[in-house]
Amino acid sequence: MLQKEITLNPDKWIDSYADYLFNYAVVRVNDSDLAKDLVQETFFAGLKSAKNFLGKSTERTWLVSILKRKVIDHYRKINSKKGQAEVRMNFYEDGENEGNWLEERVPQSWNNASEQAIENQELKTQLDVCIDKLPEKYGMVFRMKTIQEFETEEICKELDITASNLWVIVHRARTQLRKCMEDNWFNN
């Protein structure tokens, strides 16, 4: 049986896919202005490479694959700006103390009343503030893994990082969030 070949219809792209692509991008970059730029670049790139479209996937899938590349490029840009990729965990690296807790990093006891207020709106706001303080790439990986609950494999593929790299980033992000919440909420 002959399969119906899919053709591109750029006239309808913005009405049909702008919201979907925007939502896809904003979840990953957590910046609506940047997400708009990435969507715009995706449409422009799609137009430019329309001749390469083979008609084997839907228009939306094809546009998402372009956007995915744009997000990866953005992620790489952040990475190159801030130095080399993470190599290993060094949270407790300190000569002879390596592998042990350092005094300043030992978790403090949290007061019980604040623990009980876990559903409090102010608490959610404080958490947002702490997440926004994370370095951009930590924030991105943390949001994808913890908030959007993507599979490890999926994130690694999408962001072109190894699983151990991902766990280092997740660990550092969680450590910073813990400290931020400890200072601003639990022990406040």
Add this chain to the structure above:
Amino acid sequence: MFKKLHITCDEATTICDKSQYKEASILDIIKLNIHFIGCKICRLYTKQNSKMTGLFKIKSLDCKGKTNCMTNADKDALKKQFEEIRK
């Protein structure tokens, strides 16, 4: 045998993080529990880490319930630029 099951606090916290996402292996969980016997600090860390996970879960449910959309003004501006490029 016991040497293989011994882990540092650094490794224990890594396993603890993975277990928050249900991605730690059974062997890792055993090593972590053995580590807890002699390490109060990691026990406290793990307890608090689980509380943080509860917080993140609430945030996750909040985020999943909302869809981000572009405004009509943004779409119109985008259409305009798109048309110009196509000319």
